[in-house]
Amino acid sequence: MREMATEQEVREMFERVAADAADRLNPPAKLGELLSNQSFYARPALRERLALRERLALRERLALRERLALRGRLDGLKLLGALTPVALSLVAVFMLASSVLTRQEDSTGFIAADQLGDESVGELGSADTSTGAGADVDVDSTDPDDESVSTTVPSETTSSTETTTEPTTETSASSTTTEKTETTAPTSASTALTTVSSTETTATLSLPTTGSTITSLTSVPLTTTTSEPSSTTNGTVFDILVTISVITADGDPVAGVSITNVASGVRYSTNRQGRADVGTSGCDGLAMVAPAGYKFNASRDNRLSTTSCKGPTFTVYYTGLGSTIP
């Protein structure tokens, strides 16, 4: 009897749930929502945004987990607090005894940690560039009393900047190659600890407007005030983003212009906005091959790189049709 009553009650309850749903929901509206969402999901950019949202949700879950772990540690402390005074005394005696033993070890040949302090700071000041450790050192370069850190760009770097900041439109291919060599950055230890914040510079270039084949080669440096820690000596691969835009004399973007990275040999092509993001490494030059009569804007963005080009200049080469890539 009771069983039958239960079955009836369960059935009625589920019917109420179904009636609730039927009363409350608006299936046509939900269908429209679904169909619009299907197109939403079909769009790659929005899918990426959705993936980002999922990653953020994951981060929140991880934060929750950390809070739980912290809570667990606090529980452990509470447990410690609940120990009887006698047990606490025993713990204190044990800790005291272990401390005495440690001091005895130090006096018999171990070097105490506080004795190492000054020497280790001195080591940091000299910046061991072979390991790239200098990049991680937090140095206040505005402190004038801090003599162990150089905050200026080395003189050879400055001179190479001066050499390349004023391009000549009639430079021959051979002289450009020489300039490229000059822009190779120094590898002195003091450079490794120099950090300047500015990261982006734009240079505007123009080619001769004749429609004939251009045989000359022009080198234009993109001068930046950035000279960031370098660790090239241990073979770190740099990742610098250079955005090059190609426009007509009237300012219209030109799509399909071929741009070649001299170092890697990889070719890029400008998009509809006339721009191409050219990833490069180190201070290698870029060769841009394009029809004559266009203007070029090239900008370098170090913000994407974990380590940046060690030299203060970045040289872009460009030629007209028929020219030789340096």
Next chain:
Amino acid sequence: MRVERRKVHVDSTFADFYLGHFSRLVALATAVAGDATFAEDIVQDAMGKAHDRWPELDGYDNPVAWVRRAVINKSIDRKRRILREAKALARLGPGQPRASFQPRSDDELWSAVQALPARQRAAIALFYMEGYQTNEIAEVLGCAEATARTLLHRARATLRLELDTDHRGAQL
């Protein structure tokens, strides 16, 4: 041109399918997941997948069975996740209660059903709400028919016990 005609056909039949089953599937998901707001999301998600695969599903004898199975699986997963989150939040201390729609069935029976293990809850919802037989329940849950029968038996026994120990049971 042929592709266009096919697309229109797909959309119209899918719309009929959607409108015909959406509410019922939400009710089923509510019974299993225990939360009507989540249930809507679950069904919408399953319907989205059905829409993606509609040319294939449309050829099935009973396409709603495919969606129902997806809904049940997602509801079980979601219920487990809710319980895990509730436990974690309980350990962290009192917080803001999550605002969501709950069915009006706020009696002891609803609580008892929600306290059942996930697969037992799914079995009992399919049995009473959808009128499924044990072989159909087994198919949806991906288990043997004997297992489905056991799930159903244990769920009913638990509910009976719960209601007998209630004050309502004492009145009967």
